[in-house]
Amino acid sequence: MLDALAFTSPSVAVSTAFGLTxxxxxxxxxxxxxxxxxxxxxxxxxxxxxxxxxxxxxxxxxxxxxxxxxxxxxxxxxxxxxxxxxxxxxxxxxxxxxxxxxxxxxxxxxxxxxxxxxxxxxxxxxxxxxxxxxxxxxxxxxxxxxxxxxxxHAVHPVTRRAANLIRRLYQAAGPDVRTTQSAIAEAMGVQRTSVNAAVKALERAGAVSLRRGRIQILCHERLAGAACGC
The missing domain is CATH 2.60.120.10 (Jelly Rolls)
Incomplete structure (x- = not known):
């Protein structure tokens, strides 16, 4: 794995190409x-x-x-x-x-x-x-x-912040968001159980559907309505 500071990790698959077009x-x-x-x-x-x-x-x-x-x-x-x-x-x-x-x-x-x-x-x-x-x-x-x-973080509850992060991932990846609740929790600095409760609420609202290792966005309008929008 590499990052813009030449990040490395034993578990990373890195694709490199010198002489960019x-x-x-x-x-x-x-x-x-x-x-x-x-x-x-x-x-x-x-x-x-x-x-x-x-x-x-x-x-x-x-x-x-x-x-x-x-x-x-x-x-x-x-x-x-x-x-x-x-x-x-x-x-x-x-x-x-x-x-x-x-x-x-x-x-x-x-x-x-x-x-x-x-x-x-x-x-x-x-x-x-x-x-x-x-x-x-x-x-x-x-x-x-x-x-x-x-x-x-001071004003909005975890549920709205989690919805907002998923919304931002949707903007980057489209409706098939290949991520995990553990990664979202780590990025938010909260417990995974809190993110799980938030995602389950979004699922009940018809905004998303949970899959193994991914979150499928079913209705962007409902997702945006649940997000804080920050």
Missing amino acids: DELLDRHPVLRLLPHALRDSTRREGRLCACESGDNLFATSPVVGFMLSGTLATFDDRGLACVSLLGPGATFGWETAFAPASGGRRLALLDSCWIETPVRGLRDAMGAAWLEHVFARHALDRIQRLQADSAC
């Missing part, structure tokens, strides 16, 4: 708009990585990642609290341009695919000042997201 780079909104020097660097040194739902990722080297599909839950340095969700179009790893990889953990909530490229190539192509600007914007977005999540 413009067609592949254009699948990500940020890569599509990068300066030519950065696209050239990513095309030469980047690689395509993939992992399965439930895989854990641990940092080993400084790289920047660009999510193409799926969803990864990012945890704090101690691996205890989820601090962000990375879905299609997200980027991560910019901070490794200024500090060593901390060994933080990411949990795949869905089968996921992303492009990663070494930070050194971006630094060499654009310079430290450009990276500092990008990192500052990335850090501000992350702080705002943490503030919103903290407010959500």
